[in-house]
């Protein structure tokens with residue numbers, strides 16, 4: 001199928017223990033989507049259903065995709081990553097078949113997490129899609145979601161957005177993206193954990209993670225990864241010259257933080 005190359009289907013090797021900080025977010029995901037899947041009868045007794053969708057929202061780079069992937073890993077499920085922006089043209093340009101085949105792929109890959117990045121591209125009140133009159137795509141998408149919710153399948157749908165308030169209320173109805181979780185920029189403790197995770201199993205020398213975390217206010221998980229990557233790039237050149245791994249130091253990480261500025265300050 002031509003379109004399917006646009007989706008990433010994988011069995012993630014990461015789980016919640018690879019996600020730094022986010023204790024509240026992980027607990028919410030556990031209670032709102034993992035436990036309902038594992039104990040459907042208990043939830044049903046209180047009128048709550050398993051499956052359906054949740055919406056992750058928050059500033060870019062704070063690990064929404066990473067968290068969704070880790071959720072799949074946590075329950076040993078497949079992960080299907082769909083960037084709405086990337087697939088929209090295909091969906092609009094072709095028949096309904098393509099959109100349907102994505103949900104079919106999910107059914108064939110159970111248990112799975114079906115992840116939609118940038119849902120607002122599809123569901124924003126004033127999305128370009130709606131204005132161009134391609135509302136049938138939106139309606140079909142919602143119908144497919146309802147189909148999954150109704151059949152109580154082992155498919156978790158997770159959407160991510162930076163702008164939940166611009167989402168059409170139709171997307172927030174029961175069985176659709178009816179639960180919402182704020183993925184916050186990491187606090188000092190979270191940043192410390194993320195830095196430790198990013199540098200784990202790498203040659204380092206006496207890093208003061210607490211001090212580094214304090215020195216990086218406003219840095220997202222992606223920003224912290226960028227800093228570590230900058231330091232690694234430099235170290236690699238040195239290591240190539242010397243022929244043995246050279247440890248990354250505090251000073252180099254602080255220097256990298258000077259060249260890569262934080263992206264989440266406005267939030």
Ligand code: ATP
Nearest residue numbers: 019020059060061062063064065066194221222225
């Ligand atoms: P966007 O909102 O733009 O989709 P995002 O919030 O999905 O961005 P990710 O792509 O998930 O951000 O994060 C980018 C990278 O940063 C991840 O692949 C991961 O390596 C690292 N990262 C982000 N947050 C964390 C975290 N909490 N713990 C460990 N690594 C993280």
